[in-house]
Amino acid sequence: MPTGSIQAASPSARGHRADAGAKHRSTMDALFRGTSLAFAVLVLVILGAILLVLLFQSSEAFLRFGPSFLWSSDWDPVRDLYGALPSAYGTVVSSLIAILIAGPVGIGVAVFLTEMAPPWLSRPVGLGIELLAAIPSIIYGMWGLFVLAPWLNRVFYAQLQEHFGFLPLFKGPSLGISMLTGGLILAVMILPFIASVTRDVFRLIPPMLKESAYGLGSTTWEVIRNVVIPYGRSGIVGAIFLGLGRALGETMAVTFVIGNSHVISASLLSPSNTISSTLANEFAEATTPLHVSSLVALGLILFLITTLILSLAKFLLWRMEKALPGGSKR
């Protein structure tokens, strides 16, 4: 860091006439530094304020229902009774469906981009996958509601019920809008995040290691399986957690296709709810203070869970980058 010593030395080294200028410049320097510092601290303040405000605004619900708010399955605005379980259950299950699909597929895409495709193919395909991340959530939702859900219901869910209808997972009438549709749309949405982070992780792996394995006669898949994946394991897990964090908090797309029902059902084909979709549907129209407070409490739970998951993701990726010689970029 070249700054401190040079600045400190400069005023005294000059003559008397330069003093005014030097004073001015050191004021400007202090001002610039102070402003930068203030805005950096602002980022911390935002996080702290979110936590405090949510905690304060949700206190009414937590005081009224106690800890049983967390596992109560009531959600009845008419009787003014609220519990987090239906929404929390939907959030977790839909995100798990998404991860189960997008995890392996995302790693597959990363393998394709880094180990298989020649540069002329890898670039446009990579760009295409990144554009998938740029499409706004609400567009996914609209496409999901009017195109994907009816198609799934007609083609895929009908088959599913015919062959596996005896399982409680696929029982009941199917309308297309359901937990499974929500999970599938989330899978498409988080795929680009998992793919691009995993790709970056694969690129950090020293080529020397891969070349040694190739030199011993390994096939491409053996190199991936025995060198690339073990070496990048912590980074890959980080990428999956990052995707999970995204899936948990995703709102609009899920709100469109999940059906918004506060009933917990074992069937993946019945309508459900997530924390974020409950917030999107009810927050602006909540009338009683307890209803608003309960919704804020849901928001707090969601924020805590995603922050935890994302911190874990960040930590794993950081450890990965630190462990590799080429990974000192952050």
Place this chain on the structure above:
Amino acid sequence: MIPRGVKYIRRKAVNWGMLALSGTSAVFGLFFLFWILGVVLAKGGSALDWDFFSKLPAPPGVEGGGMANGIVGTLLLTVLATAIGVPCGLFAGTYLAEYGRNGALANTVRFISDVLTSAPSIVIGVFVYAILVRPLRGFSGFAGGVALAFIMIPVVTRTTEEMLQLVPNALREAALALGAPYWKVVVNVCYRRVLGGMTTGILLAIARVSGETAPLLFTALNNPYWNFNPMYPTGTLNVTLFNYAMSPYNDWRAQAWGAAFLITLFVLVVTILARIVVSRTQTGRTPS
């Protein structure tokens, strides 16, 4: 001699099988990209006409109408968010790269920014509702802009920092040796050097917030009329799309597709523009 045993053939087969699977994954991803874009293009393109850009929303059941106010509202909120979020992010990013470096504070800010970047945007909406909508006793475009700005700040912070880190230290030292004060070195040397990269970061942040809907639902709310007062509810394309798509009227749904088309077009054009800017200026790698 090369062995051609059963084991060798099996290894080859497994290799090809797994590579085919990974190729299929890439095709799977692209398939959805083209499916979504195709549907939006086909259904949205036909819903757009002059009325869509020039008229206010029609009451339910009445034919025609447009989303002129929503288009302007989305642009206004995006400009407001950019005006608040970009300076905050630029300064914070400058601190991380130029002053804080690897100190404890800088590392914490870096970590928190990354967490906030992926934090659920709907929670940001709840937060802004609590700090602005409730105390001011009303939904407002201003609150919507602030909510979007909160989403922008961590994104701009991190891209600014990543870009500034690409500036070689020799450049800073050269400018300092000429007697330039440090703030001038940062503004006139470092910023100038990475102008392209920072523009990309800002454009990507704009693309991100212009498609956001969740934080607007209970901050800016919606408004079927013209509104240029930031203290009143403001209609946006995004929220109007949500309401229209969920409505039972076919006419409204068609218009929702039109809005979807416009939003997607805007976001993709800005995203691709951002990539062109970064590949044109020689700042090294792109932010990811």
